[in-house]
Amino acid sequence: MSTEAVSSESKTQCPLPLTRSSVLAAHRAIDGQIHRTPVLTSSSLAASLPGKNTLYFKAENLQRGGAFKFRGASYSLACLTPDELAKGVCTHSSGNHAGALALAAKQRGVPCYVVMPSNSAQPKIDAVRAYGASITFCAPTARARAAALATVRAQTGAAFVPPYDAANTILGQGTAMLELLAQAPEPLAAVVAPVGGGGLLAGTALAAEGTGVRVFGAEPAGADDCARGLEEGRRREDVDARTIADGLRTPVGVLNFGVIRESVEGVITVSDEEIIEAMRLLWERMKVVVEPSGAASFAAVRSGQFQALGIEGPVGVILSGGNVDLSKPLPWVQAQVHANPGSS
Amino acid sequence: MSTEAVSSESKTQCPLPLTRSSVLAAHRAIDGQIHRTPVLTSSSLAASLPGKNTLYFKAENLQRGGAFKFRGASYSLACLTPDELAKGVCTHSSGNHAGALALAAKQRGVPCYVVMPSNSAQPKIDAVRAYGASITFCAPTARARAAALATVRAQTGAAFVPPYDAANTILGQGTAMLELLAQAPEPLAAVVAPVGGGGLLAGTALAAEGTGVRVFGAEPAGADDCARGLEEGRRREDVDARTIADGLRTPVGVLNFGVIRESVEGVITVSDEEIIEAMRLLWERMKVVVEPSGAASFAAVRSGQFQALGIEGPVGVILSGGNVDLSKPLPWVQAQVHANPGSS
CATH class of the missing domain: 3.40.50.1100 (Rossmann fold)
Structure with a gap:
């Protein structure tokens, strides 16, 4: 195909x-x-x-x-090099992908940075936090999210794991x-x-x-x-x-x-x-x-x-x-x- | 033992x-x-x-x-003779055993008669009925239940399948x-x-x-x-x-x-x-x-x-x-x- x-x-x-x-x-x-x-x-x-x-x-x-999001997150991590893994992973998400990536990162012992809109549901925030990820909150717009993610990447060197694309x-x-x-x-x-x-x-x-x-x-x-x-x-x-x-x-x-x-x-x-x-x-x-x-x-x-x-x-x-x-x-x-x- | x-x-x-x-x-x-x-x-x-x-x-x-009740009901049916099965099974229950027996009886195509207290929860009644069992309602007392079950057994010859004992x-x-x-x-x-x-x-x-x-x-x-x-x-x-x-x-x-x-x-x-x-x-x-x-x-x-x-x-x-x-x-x-x- x-x-x-x-x-x-x-x-x-x-x-x-x-x-x-x-x-x-x-x-x-x-x-x-x-x-x-x-x-x-x-x-x-x-x-x-x-x-x-x-x-x-x-x-x-x-x-x-x-x-199912945990499958894609796990495989994305499995494909990173040891150097990339050492710097950690990041993503933006208000939903299941954030929790899945945080859990997969925790399982491998690598840092995880998540950008979440400030109006995210509390249970989702709690889950990401419980898995030990660092959360950066942003305004709930695509522009604010992209800017916050760019800052996180610049500061940490973390690899971006996209939610689906x-x-x-x-x-x-x-x-x-x-x-x-x-x-x-x-x-x-x-x-x-x-x-x-x-x-x-x-x-x-x-x-x-x-x-x-x-x-x-x-x-x-x-x-x-x-x-x-x-x-x-x-x-x-x-x-x-x-x-x-x-x-x-x-x-x-x-x-x-x-x-x-x-x-x-x-x-x-x-x-x-x-x-x-x-x-x-x-x-x-x-x-x-x-x-x-x-x-x-x-x-x-x-x-x-x-x-x-x-x-x-x-x-x-x-x-x-x-x-x-x-x-x-x-x-x-x-x-x-x-x-x-x-x-x- | x-x-x-x-x-x-x-x-x-x-x-x-x-x-x-x-x-x-x-x-x-x-x-x-x-x-x-x-x-x-x-x-x-x-x-x-x-x-x-x-x-x-x-x-x-x-x-x-x-x-789990379906396990005991299924095995109770599996132990009956063809003659007993033909006459069907009966029990008294306001709960999961009634539904389990009705389902097991339906699976084998044998008649099932259930005595239920008149104050049973509607979803339990609906489940028993959906599995095709005949329901006899009785007053919610042990005496009324035993009497109703005795009548059902006398009328049908159905084998009694106790809920646990x-x-x-x-x-x-x-x-x-x-x-x-x-x-x-x-x-x-x-x-x-x-x-x-x-x-x-x-x-x-x-x-x-x-x-x-x-x-x-x-x-x-x-x-x-x-x-x-x-x-x-x-x-x-x-x-x-x-x-x-x-x-x-x-x-x-x-x-x-x-x-x-x-x-x-x-x-x-x-x-x-x-x-x-x-x-x-x-x-x-x-x-x-x-x-x-x-x-x-x-x-x-x-x-x-x-x-x-x-x-x-x-x-x-x-x-x-x-x-x-x-x-x-x-x-x-x-x-x-x-x-x-x-x-x-």
């Missing part, structure tokens, strides 16, 4: 084009560090859908740090799909992964190359830049994101979009209501804590659009993360309260 | 005394029907405790029907421990399982026989009949249960107590506050939905009493179930609201 886009800043990024064997190499490199997360099934959820496909849920919410990040994320293919007791007909920046979806597509598994993305209707970009034939550079799925609010990356355009059959958009319903079903029936972004793939599988494809055979569903603020009411309880303000 | 107690009503119960090889036979009988639930770890939870023991969590909340139930529940021993990548030093009726704890003790693994029970302080019975040298016949852990409110069974007295090193009691805190940590850090009864074992591991034992080596923790009413506020959120009634 070929891609036009090159966005890597590090000299240690995997050379393009990216292939399935690059994902296999990534998996060998991080195998001892990551959790081999379980693959779960639910006969009642499978039976509730028109297609009756057996569903294999790859539970990346049970990954270290609570999300980088070869090694994509390859690391793709290792979840490799495991799913090995863990499922029968060949998959299709797989669905959520798409925000596109690291997971692009990595999934690479891992599926040559297997015959059809690959689909799941994107919130309120942040559908990837789906629109595919329709229009070119990547959208920004997105006016309005969705509960906070992990999917970023525009799809350059390198990511190239892979997705070539190897992903389609991106299915789902409403926030569909995401919340999918999330509730996963919690109630499968007893797993999945965040809204993590439930988007199951919401897509439940959609009329996916069911109308008439796919026969087992379907893989990647549950990407489980980082939810559990001190707040659950979204479906909130929704009920809003719908019936007079009820207790 | 020997036990004095015999409580089986069915001719098809496993003969006493119960042994580890009876548990192995039970596992062979139900292996294709049950989920081999994953064993999870959390380095942050392990590091947070004084003993720093590696913790292996057996996630029975991910079992079919959301609890029966050899086959105990053997089925013990299969979770067999799997944990096989799945953990190193030998365990100890294991902790919750105790209500005692099916899971007795089965765990049988499965651990001869392995050198020290076996402990975890019981709510507000329903500590088993711990008191062990201290006093004889089983307490009832319990004035006041605990959030609704699955652990029953008094320990006769057969169960006999096994526990012989093979369990101790039962650790934990307060409801400790249970809720353990539950919150499991949800937040491990991303699994665990009910209060299911979190009691981890609460016991976190207790000063357990940590003071100075056990070295890995500890198994059985998370017994995940059936929580998710339409209600989470218990720690409720607790916060009660503590700060003026806050939003």
Whole structure:
């Protein structure tokens, strides 16, 4: 496969084009560090859908740090030279990538510097801090973030580990799909992964190359830049994101979009209501804590659009993360309260 | 091992005394029907405790029907004759056993009759009904329950499957421990399982026989009949249960107590506050939905009493179930609201 886009800043990024064997190499490199997360099934959820496909849920919410992001962070670190590692790593993120990088750095005993917008959610700040990373707060704008990151890099010499738009990040994320293919007791007909920046979806597509598994993305209707970009034939550079799925609010990356355009059959958009319903079903029936972004793939599988494809055979569903603020009411309880303000 | 107690009503119960090889036979009988639930770890939870023991969590909340109860129900069915199966099975339960038996009966295509107190929680009623069982409601007293069950048995000829005080139930529940021993990548030093009726704890003790693994029970302080019975040298016949852990409110069974007295090193009691805190940590850090009864074992591991034992080596923790009413506020959120009634 070929891609036009090159966005890597590090000299240690995997050379393009990216292939399935690059994902296999990534998996060998991080195998001892990551959790081999379980693959779960639910006969009642499978039976509730028109297609009756057996569903294999790859539970990346049970990954270290609570999300698949730890795979890409671990592999990015594995590709750095000892000199680079000694100076540490840095990134900007308000979400799961910050925690994942901080945890991967802690695991290897290297310094980690994270630039976070000052309005980041407190649990995310606490997680990054608990993993021992240094946090620099900035104003919540792209310009302030870039400036703060440049200052951190100048002061520390730390290597920048991008959250999604980088070869090694994509390859690391793709290792979840490799495991799913090995863990499922029968060949998959299709797989669905959520798409925000596109690291997971692009990595999934690479891992599926040559297997015959059809690959689909799941994107919130309120942040559908990837789906629109595919329709229009070119990547959208920004997105006016309005969705509960906070992990999917970023525009799809350059390198990511190239892979997705070539190897992903389609991106299915789902409403926030569909995401919340999918999330509730996963919690109630499968007893797993999945965040809204993590439930988007199951919401897509439940959609009329996916069911109308008439796919026969087992379907893989990647549950990407489980980082939810559990001190707040659950979204479906909130929704009920809003719908019936007079009820207790 | 020997036990004095015999409580089986069915001719098809496993003969006493119960042994580890009876548990192995039970596992062979139900292996294709049950989920081999994953064993999870959390380095942050392990590091947070004084003993720093590696913790292996057996996630029975991910079992079919959301609890270990499905194991005992499946094995009880596996032991019935074709004639008995044709007439169906019956039980009384307001909780997980009713759903587990209904699901196991549905899987085998046999009729199932459940007597439930009229004040049972709606989600439990819905689950039993969704699995296709016939429900007979009764007044919430032991006498009304026994009368209703006798009527059902007289009318249908269905075989009674007791929730915990029966050899086959105990053997089925013990299969979770067999799997944990096989799945953990190193030998365990100890294991902790919750105790209500005692099916899971007795089965765990049988499965651990001869392995050198020290076996402990975890019981709510507000329903500590088993711990008191062990201290006093004889089983307490009832319990004035006041605990959030609704699955652990029953008094320990006769057969169960006999096994526990012989093979369990101790039962650790934990307060409801400790249970809720353990539950919150499991949800937040491990991303699994665990009910209060299911979190009691981890609460016991976190207790000063357990940590003071100075056990070295890995500890198994059985998370017994995940059936929580998710339409209600989470218990720690409720607790916060009660503590700060003026806050939003």
